[in-house]
Amino acid sequence: MALVNENFLKLPVSYLFSDIAKKVNAFKVSHPTARVISLGIGDVTRPLAPAVIEAMHKAVDEMSRTSTFRGYGPEAGYDFLREAIIKNDFAPRGIHLDPKEVFVNDGAKSDTGNIGDILGLDNSICMTDPIYPVYVDSNAMCGRAGNLTPGGVWSNIIYTPCNAENNFVPALPDQKVDVIYLCYPNNPTGTVITRAELKKWVDYALKSDSIIMYDAAYEAYIQDKDIPHSIYEIKGAKRCAIEFHSYSKTAGFTGVRCGYTIVPRELTATTVTGERVELGALWNRRQCTKFNGTGYIQQRAAEATYTPEGKAQIQETIAYYMENARIMRQALTKVGLKVYGGENAPYIWLKTPSGTTSWQFFDQLLHGPHIVGTPGVGFGPAGEGYFRLTAFGTREDCIEAMDRLTQWLG
Numbered sequence: 001m002a003l004v005n006e007n008f009l010k011l012p013v014s015y016l017f018s019d020i021a022k023k024v025n026a027f028k029v030s031h032p033t034a035r036v037i038s039l040g041i042g043d044v045t046r047p048l049a050p051a052v053i054e055a056m057h058k059a060v061d062e063m064s065r066t067s068t069f070r071g072y073g074p075e076a077g078y079d080f081l082r083e084a085i086i087k088n089d090f091a092p093r094g095i096h097l098d099p100k101e102v103f104v105n106d107g108a109k110s111d112t113g114n115i116g117d118i119l120g121l122d123n124s125i126c127m128t129d130p131i132y133p134v135y136v137d138s139n140a141m142c143g144r145a146g147n148l149t150p151g152g153v154w155s156n157i158i159y160t161p162c163n164a165e166n167n168f169v170p171a172l173p174d175q176k177v178d179v180i181y182l183c184y185p186n187n188p189t190g191t192v193i194t195r196a197e198l199k200k201w202v203d204y205a206l207k208s209d210s211i212i213m214y215d216a217a218y219e220a221y222i223q224d225k226d227i228p229h230s231i232y233e234i235k236g237a238k239r240c241a242i243e244f245h246s247y248s249k250t251a252g253f254t255g256v257r258c259g260y261t262i263v264p265r266e267l268t269a270t271t272v273t274g275e276r277v278e279l280g281a282l283w284n285r286r287q288c289t290k291f292n293g294t295g296y297i298q299q300r301a302a303e304a305t306y307t308p309e310g311k312a313q314i315q316e317t318i319a320y321y322m323e324n325a326r327i328m329r330q331a332l333t334k335v336g337l338k339v340y341g342g343e344n345a346p347y348i349w350l351k352t353p354s355g356t357t358s359w360q361f362f363d364q365l366l367h368g369p370h371i372v373g374t375p376g377v378g379f380g381p382a383g384e385g386y387f388r389l390t391a392f393g394t395r396e397d398c399i400e401a402m403d404r405l406t407q408w409l410g
Contacts, residue, residue: 007143012375016133016378017041020362027154027366029142037401039328039389040372042347044252046320048301049313052251057302058133068298075287077104077260081299085260088306089245092352095232099266101280103287103333104294108246108259113138114290115213115242116263117280123178128170128384129159130379132186132215152381162189164351168340176208179279182231183215185222188379188388190325190341192227198234202324205240211236211269211279217246217259220318222344238264242279246402249392251305251314258298267361324398325391331402335409346391347384349376361387371386 020040028036048056062068076082105111113134114334121144127135136154146156147406158177161169168191170182179180182201184193205212214231222229231237246259248372253259263280270276278358304310332339338351352361358375363370376386393400 005141007141010148011137011140012148015137016374017031019378020372020374023362024368024372031370032243034370036366036370036372037393037397037404038372038400039391039398040374042249042390043254044249044392044393045287045320045394046249046252046317048252049148049305049310049312049317050257051304051307052301052312054347055300056297059300062087063297070320073293073296073299075185075291075352076100076284076294077102077294078296078299081303081343082260084303084306085354086237086246090230090232093230093233095230096305096350097262098265099233101262103261103263103283104299105259105261105291106294106298108215108244108261109134111261112213112244112285115283116142116144117286117290118279119179119211120272124158124176125156125171125179125181125324126158126160126205126356127181128176128183128186129381130376130383131181132183132187133379135183135215136380137138157255158382159382160189160340162186162342163382163386164338169193176210178208180205180210180212182212183217185213185218185345185391186341186347187218188347188374188376188383189338189347189386190343190345190388191349192224193223195228195234197228197230198231200232202234202240206236209270210240211267214241214243216243218249218345218347220250221346222321224344227344232262240264247302247305249391250318251310252317253298253300253301256298256301258302271329279284320395321391322355324393324395327398328389328391331406335406337409342391348391350387350391352376352385352387356385358384358387365405369401369408371401387402 038053079099081104082102084096085102123140145154148154157346158173162168162170168189208372221230233244243262247253263282263283267279268276269279272297305314327344328348332350341348358377362375374381374388
């Protein structure tokens with residue numbers, strides 16, 4: 001008799017964004033003439049940069065000729081992209097990496113969800129709250145998270161809340177933890193972490209022999225020159241951190257799929273007998289078994305983001321989304337809402353009106369001004385009473401949504 005992995009049965013029945021989709025679809029069926037504006041799921045709307053399109057066309061042409069055709073590529077990525085990543089994303093910040101420490105993937109979501117494969121199930125987990133659901137769910141699926149309590153928290157996860165009361169700065173855990181998840185600029189709150197605060201986490205991890213899973217998917221949106229773009233800007237971080245990057249929001253690759261993960265050679269963990277093991281070697285072994293590598297065409301597209309033309313074009317797109325964020329912050333603040341984020345990230349995190357839960361506010365926005373956002377509680381218990389809006393919509397939709405919302409609230 002085949003048995004299921006019963007850890008899956010502990011998960012909520014559906015994923016946050018599928019719940020939202022069901023509610024929106026039901027509303028559209030009953031209100032067929034309503035024009036719904038979505039500022040919910042963080043999908044992009046701007047087209048790929050011309051430099052990227054040109055590179056993809058060239059790569060497709062190469063695949064049509066016997067002399068330049070590519071079959072299976074290296075599981076960790078082609079050297080041309082790994083070297084471009086180091087030269088452009090790390091070397092200018094004084095971070096020295098070897099190409100073998102760079103693992104190209106089909107988007108950061110895959111690796112952030114799969115990285116737990118190389119870690120023991122007995123590791124204790126610490127997560128900031130609210131947080132991207134994939135971190136929690138992937139640990140729950142393997143049994144590392146324990147059981148989901150009636151209060152919406154997992155029994156084996158240590159939560160460190162981030163809210164207006166602590167200025168969205170997570171406190172260090174008051175107990176030893178083995179694995180820590182940090183995401184900055186943060187999804188969903190749109191807030192950032194200072195160099196001094198990030199150093200506290202690195203120092204804690206080094207002292208506790210912990211590993212930090214650092215999701216830097218939105219680092220390209222950082223506007224403040226004093227905010228670190230990589231955890232490796234902090235001394236000693238290569239001995240305690242794995243970093244995840246994505247081209248999805250940086251370069252509009254949500255439908256193309258490409259990203260990368262950094263696993264430094266200095267990073268090790270122990271066996272039950274105390275032997276130190278290099279995690280990069282384990283991750284490489286895992287990828288060679290379960291992953292056939294990112295497509296050649298996607299990797300050439302990612303490489304093009306580092307050309308002078310590509311950089312300029314992508315910065316234009318980032319500026320477009322950040323202007324959306326500015327418009328949203330200004331409009332929401334004007335009507336008296338407490339607004340956070342949106343200055344170094346494409347996410348707006350707002351406090352729901354007094355006495356209104358996250359899901360109640362979702363329903364009110366959908367049925368009132370016909371705007372879709374994301375209930376904060378879907379990102380964790382500390383997200384209750386908050387709501388996320390994204391700046392990835394078109395300028396026209398952004399302006400119209402703010403006009404509708406401010407008139408509705410006014």
